[in-house]
Amino acid sequence: MTYAANPPMTPTITAFERSPDGGKGLARDMRVRWALEEVGRAYDVRLLSFKAMKESAHLALHPFGQIPTYEEGDLVLFESGAIVLHIAERHAGLLPDDANARARAITWMFAALSTMEPPIFDLTIARLLERDEPWYEQRLHVVEERIRKRLGELSGRVGDADWLDGEFSAGDLLMVTVLLRLKGAGLLDQYPNLSAYVARGEARPAYKRAFDAQLAVFAAASTS
């Protein structure tokens, strides 16, 4: 398979007009922004209201009515993991050249989204939607235990390495964005090596540019 060395088309991504996270960079457009910044690719952003996300024009792009989407010429993608992989496959900087190392980096992309994110996202959902349920505290305990188990296993694997497998990769990019959801929840503090790992991700210039870009959207929406 061959790709054009310099894709001519500026991609357009979608993001929340008013992110429910208050500009903390936890919405899933952040992953795509970060990936595009890492590879030095310019992009346009189309902002969507919650209402517009559920309308037919957007559902034609994203069957689950979410953000982000990624449009590049005739190509329309959804799912932040797939979009990050698409970017990583077509530009240097997010996947190793060696075929085996590349397969391992992709394994960490799936581990971030399939193994780590579900219980962590459950915690977000529980705090948002289940706070008034009579069983909220018990449920919170169950979810936190599941997260601790995964954090312990991940911490054991990371050890004192800088990144999950050699150089920084798209696997680290997704893992850091998933772990960032735990910031302030106290859970991450129990694993100093994971806290340091997340901080290394946040310290990357590309992360900072992406973070500032999504924060600017939130700031503009707040003053409008």
Place this chain on the structure above:
Amino acid sequence: MTYAANPPMTPTITAFERSPDGGKGLARDMRVRWALEEVGRAYDVRLLSFKAMKESAHLALHPFGQIPTYEEGDLVLFESGAIVLHIAERHAGLLPDDANARARAITWMFAALSTMEPPIFDLTIARLLERDEPWYEQRLHVVEERIRKRLGELSGRVGDADWLDGEFSAGDLLMVTVLLRLKGAGLLDQYPNLSAYVARGEARPAYKRAFDAQLAVFAAASTS
């Protein structure tokens, strides 16, 4: 990137010695078996007890102590999604040749695992572990509503098509295995096009071979 046309190494995957699903083919080795059968690749299986899965020899292969793993020469992978993608990238039959169609098929792989599977797996977990909780019925209702929302959206996208996007792909393979968890739960019956979609997956000769292979393990364990 180039790969050998005929990889010389027979890969080894891991699977449950005694699958907790009673041979229903819901354990995640099924996805990998099915993918290998679709591309006509032979494989070896190493069976693991629940105890062995948490021991250091296996944790060195799989940091989260689960199945399946995939070993091929020096390469060790975990995460069923990553393994299926690895197989699909190296053999014809699971991803389209056209670059855009290929990116869309990979999008459906992530959609299966990141969007559809989490609430569906939550239902499995709730039924297994939360049945005796005083809040079980309420929680079940919440989880089922989340699943129905996703099934409705997926059903709307699938329409009367045979597969998610053109020819059968690794995206369909993962989506069918995720939806199969709902068999017998009544939820899928409300979407005749999704029931038919799942049945089309189950009717594939490669699916049947993979299913029979995992069932044979369960049957052998039951009589031992």
